[in-house]
Amino acid sequence: MDPDLEQLKQHLPMLEYLQRHNWTPRRRSARQEFVGLCPLHEEARPSFYVNACKNLFYCHGCGHGGDLIRFVELFLHVSFRQSVAHLQQELASRARSAAAAELLAQTVAYYQLQLHRTSEAVRYLEHRGLRDSAIIEELGIGYAPGGRLRGHLTAQGYPFDLLLHTGLIDNQGRDAFCRRVIFPCRQHGRIVNLYGRSIGTAFPHRLLPRSKGGLFAWDSVSQCSTVILVEGLFDLAVLWQSGFRNTTSALGTHLTPAQLDQLCDRPGRLIYIVFDQDENQAGQQASQHLRLRLERAGGTALIVRLPAGHDPNSYFVSGATANDFAARLEGAQPL
Ligand SMILES: [Zn+2]
Secondary structure, three states: OOHHHHHHHHHOOHHHHHHHOOOOOOEEEOOOEEEEOOOOOOOOOOOEEEEOOOOEEEEOOOOOEEOHHHHHHHHHOOOHHHHHHHHHHHHHHHHHHHHHHHHHHHHHHHHHHHHHHOHHHHHHHHHOOOOOHHHHHHOOOEEEOOOOHHHHHHHOOOOHHHHHHHOOEOOOOOEOOOOEEEEEEEEOOEEEEEEEEEOOOOOOEEEOOOOOOOOOOHHHHOOOOEEEEEOOHHHHHHHHHOOOOOEEEOOOOOOOHHHHHHHOOOOOOEEEEEOOOOOOOHHHHHHHHHHHHHHHOOOEEEEOOOOOOOOHHHHHHOOOOHHHHHHHHHOOEOO
8 A cells, every 4th residue: 555645544543533523432342442333324233343453443234344544435425535635634633733732731731830829819719619739730720810821832932823823812912811710621631622710700701712622521530320510610620629520511501412422422321410500590491401402312311409599619618518419419300
């Protein structure tokens, strides 16, 4: 085979390509073999096998198999030549997102340092009930003071255009995040976005103008047989701090189809939905709506009630203990 094509395939591992296109393996068998639903035909039981070592696939349902170039031909209904062109573009976009991920990792490291230097930010975390430095470190929480990021990153050799393209700064070179607590959003071990919560009141939430990826911290939660889903990252942080490490978040109440798939990717998993108990019933309605969506996708979900007006964060801040929360989980109902 053409050495260029061999190189292309070597640089684009099949498993990674599939996962980037929202394929989720249902299980992993011996020798780096992954099994899931076939993207090439409709099926309810997984019969699509990917060998991550050999970079090959085979489907026992439709009988198709081969390398990544062959997969793309079938998946996108294109010719061999078009498939190669598509994969070359894919390789270039992968290089761009690797550069962006490295830049975001540097930014997060910088923001983490700033957190410890800013008493106002540390006080804000305490006020939100977050005191455990190990959890703060593990979640990668930092603080963006505003006004200094561009200088710090360009001094490290990152070009202005890349900072602009990533959305970390605007055309005038001003920081996108200013006086915000920062949570890095990771997917497959890589930072894909940053969530910023203002410690003032104006425009409290902010994300970079790029995909927020899948469910928050899914790499560590995906193995759990029960999962707690909350709206916000301060909800998640206090729950992790109280020992509920199986908590994830979609950063809001609306889940993308890919996030819904993640929640349903393990048979028998029980999902606890713990949204805000809003006076206008918005959180409660969103819970019910999501429970039905999950059920249609084959998942099982229960709705957890908190005292009126509370979200998980304010519930803990107001003095609730891990036992109190566990009792709320016990009392969870389908409605
Ligand atoms: Zn198939």
